[in-house]
Amino acid sequence: MTFKIRIQSSGREFTAKENESVLAAALRQGVMLAYSCRNGACGTCKGKVLSGRVDYGTYETKAMSEAEREQGHALFCQAKPLSDLVIEAKEIAAARDIPIRIMPARVVKMEKLADDVMRLSLKLAEGQRLQYLAGQYIDILLSGNQRRSFSLSTSPLSDELLQLHIRHVPGGFFTGHVFTKMQEKDLLRFQGPFGMFFLREDNDRPAILIAGGTGFAPIKSILEYAFAKGATRPLHLYWGVRARRDLYLHDLSQAWAREHGNFRFTPVLSEPRPEDRWDGRRGWVHEAVAADYPDLSGYEVYASGPPPMIEALKAVVKKHGLPEDRLYYDSFEFAH
Numbered sequence: 001m002t003f004k005i006r007i008q009s010s011g012r013e014f015t016a017k018e019n020e021s022v023l024a025a026a027l028r029q030g031v032m033l034a035y036s037c038r039n040g041a042c043g044t045c046k047g048k049v050l051s052g053r054v055d056y057g058t059y060e061t062k063a064m065s066e067a068e069r070e071q072g073h074a075l076f077c078q079a080k081p082l083s084d085l086v087i088e089a090k091e092i093a094a095a096r097d098i099p100i101r102i103m104p105a106r107v108v109k110m111e112k113l114a115d116d117v118m119r120l121s122l123k124l125a126e127g128q129r130l131q132y133l134a135g136q137y138i139d140i141l142l143s144g145n146q147r148r149s150f151s152l153s154t155s156p157l158s159d160e161l162l163q164l165h166i167r168h169v170p171g172g173f174f175t176g177h178v179f180t181k182m183q184e185k186d187l188l189r190f191q192g193p194f195g196m197f198f199l200r201e202d203n204d205r206p207a208i209l210i211a212g213g214t215g216f217a218p219i220k221s222i223l224e225y226a227f228a229k230g231a232t233r234p235l236h237l238y239w240g241v242r243a244r245r246d247l248y249l250h251d252l253s254q255a256w257a258r259e260h261g262n263f264r265f266t267p268v269l270s271e272p273r274p275e276d277r278w279d280g281r282r283g284w285v286h287e288a289v290a291a292d293y294p295d296l297s298g299y300e301v302y303a304s305g306p307p308p309m310i311e312a313l314k315a316v317v318k319k320h321g322l323p324e325d326r327l328y329y330d331s332f333e334f335a336h
């Protein structure tokens with residue numbers, strides 16, 4: 001059985017299979033709806049069901065309240081159609097035209113950037129190229145229908161190999177494999193690109209970019225893309241980690257600050273160790289941003305990191321006057 005889904009504002013139509021979420025069905029057919037966690041936890045995919053019925057699935061009430069649900073809202077990463085639907089949903093124009101593809105890639109280089117961070121460089125088959133927006137991610141496809149999401153850390157304008165920053169999660173099925181068994185020349189398959197986290201280029205507002213841990217990867221992609229395009233808007237990067245050893249591309253970030261007059265770099269350590277001899281910023285990265293920017297009304301904020309960081313940041317930037325539609329974020333659990 002299939003259901004027909006129409007997006008009211010654009011008239012775009014797609015179909016969903018039985019038991020398929022509205023979001024999964026949309027993406028499968030190249031319709032780019034806004035999303036982030038795909039887990040019922042962040043609320044990014046929230047839209048309205050104007051007609052028809054859905055199974056709302058499981059989700060967290062912080063992502064959608066009872067009242068919102070009663071008003072006809074649904075989280076499309078979880079909601080599955082029970083009839084044909086007409087919906088109101090956030091469509092992303094810029095990403096919409098990029099086809100999502102499944103491609104093979106060869107691991108051509110593995111470099112440990114820190115004890116628990118590996119940089120994988122991937123080479124596509126001869127003549128192949130992946131189109132993506134700086135900040136987007138790919139899913140590595142594993143056996144048994146499993147997949148793991150990782151952001152591309154490279155600029156789509158560069159001819160470099162595709163690169164991922166993989167953090168070792170102890171006991172993790174895939175990341176454990178990367179750190180113990182994977183070898184250069186191994187073949188992988190991936191699907192992508194995915195995600196709504198990319199630089200908005202329809203304005204020149206100053207942007208604050210906030211990375212938590214390996215959330216640095218998509219921010220690096222965005223920055224290298226902006227530098228390559230000669231962007232002159234002020235860009236301020238905050239990188240929040242525990243200790244000095246977690247700033248795994250500190251030198252690169254400092255080099256950007258030397259080379260680009262519109263760029264500033266502020267690393268923030270939450271648990272510096274005595275041997276770090278750290279005299280820089282300490283504490284939580286969202287607090288550092290709040291202290292430096294009491295009025296965010298003229299800014300855009302791009303953040304990539306684990307859900308607790310994103311949640312804390314959302315509250316802080318709202319309090320400091322950032323319009324809700326100028327916070328772009330990639331909220332992810334570290335892939336295991």
Ligand code: FES
Nearest residue numbers: 036038042043077
């Ligand atoms: Fe659906 Fe996060 S709640 S994408």
